[in-house]
Amino acid sequence: EVQLVESGGGLVQPGGSLRLSCAASGFTFSNFAMSWVRQAPGKGLEWVSAISGSGDSTYYADSVKGRFTISRDNSKNTLYLQMNSLRADDTAVYHCAKDMALGVEFWFDPWGQGTLVTVSS
Amino acid sequence: QSVLTQPPSASGTPGQRVTISCSGSSSNIGSNYVYWYQQLPGTAPKLLIYRNNQRPSGVPDRFSGSKSGTSASLAISGLRSEDEADYHCAAWDDSLSGLFGTGTKVTVL
Numbered sequence: 001e002v003q004l005v006e007s008g009g010g011l012v013q014p015g016g017s018l019r020l021s022c023a024a025s026g027f028t029f030s031n032f033a034m035s036w037v038r039q040a041p042g043k044g045l046e047w048v049s050a051i052s053g054s055g056d057s058t059y060y061a062d063s064v065k066g067r068f069t070i071s072r073d074n075s076k077n078t079l080y081l082q083m084n085s086l087r088a089d090d091t092a093v094y095h096c097a098k099d100m101a102l103g104v105e106f107w108f109d110p111w112g113q114g115t116l117v118t119v120s121s
Numbered sequence: 122q123s124v125l126t127q128p129p130s131a132s133g134t135p136g137q138r139v140t141i142s143c144s145g146s147s148s149n150i151g152s153n154y155v156y157w158y159q160q161l162p163g164t165a166p167k168l169l170i171y172r173n174n175q176r177p178s179g180v181p182d183r184f185s186g187s188k189s190g191t192s193a194s195l196a197i198s199g200l201r202s203e204d205e206a207d208y209h210c211a212a213w214d215d216s217l218s219g220l221f222g223t224g225t226k227v228t229v230l
Contacts, residue, residue: 035219037166037221044207044209044221044222044223044224045158045160045166045209045211045221045224046221047211047218047219047220047221050219059217059218059219060218061218061219062218095165095166100171104213104219105154105213106153106154106156106211106212106213106219107154107156107168107171107172108156108158108166108168108211109167109168109171109177110165110167110168111165111166111167112165113164113165114165
């Protein structure tokens with residue numbers, strides 16, 4: 001069974017940093033692109049970042065470019081999101097999602113349950 | 122970055138057909154595949170339609186997707202109470218960024 005489990009969320013002050021992890025199991029991790037998608041409380045979905053299966057290609061939403069870094073360790077079947085210079089509007093549940101291709105296609109199946117990031121003083 | 126526009130809400134009685142639109146532009150829907158995700162209350166989104174009109178195994182054939190030009194639609198026929206959820210369209214944009222729709226809440230009356 002394909003499974004994605006996020007961790008690393010929590011309460012952080014504005015300007016602070018946090019690193020999210022997504023542990024994957026049940027599939028050959030390096031064969032698939034991965035993405036992070038967030039959902040602010042009561043709001044819609046917002047794509048944050050994506051990375052190809054090999055890790056060679058990365059993509060970011062304008063809202064996080066220069067502040068967030070996506071990476072993956074294919075030997076550990078783990079996806080990461082390093083978040084720096086956090087702002088109040090970064091508050092959201094962050095989901096990792098498996099793409100159905102080696103390259104990014106936005107074909108997400110499945111999604112993890114998410115980890116909550118709260119940015120507040 | 123642009124967004125994909127959906128109506129905020131849609132509703133119908135059990136058995137009816139409900140259609141949700143998703144409007145984009147030539148750089149996203151017009152030149153890339155459209156995906157649809159269903160999000161039941163308090164849960165993670167689930168893939169409903171991929172590559173414009175394909176259903177994953179396990180998704181009832183009551184759900185169907187279509188695309189024309191820079192717009193796409195999701196239709197739910199034979200509406201059931203368990204279809205009450207938020208529905209999100211999504212597409213890759215040629216600017217190398219991903220876009221989700223604004224989301225539509227479907228209510229079964």
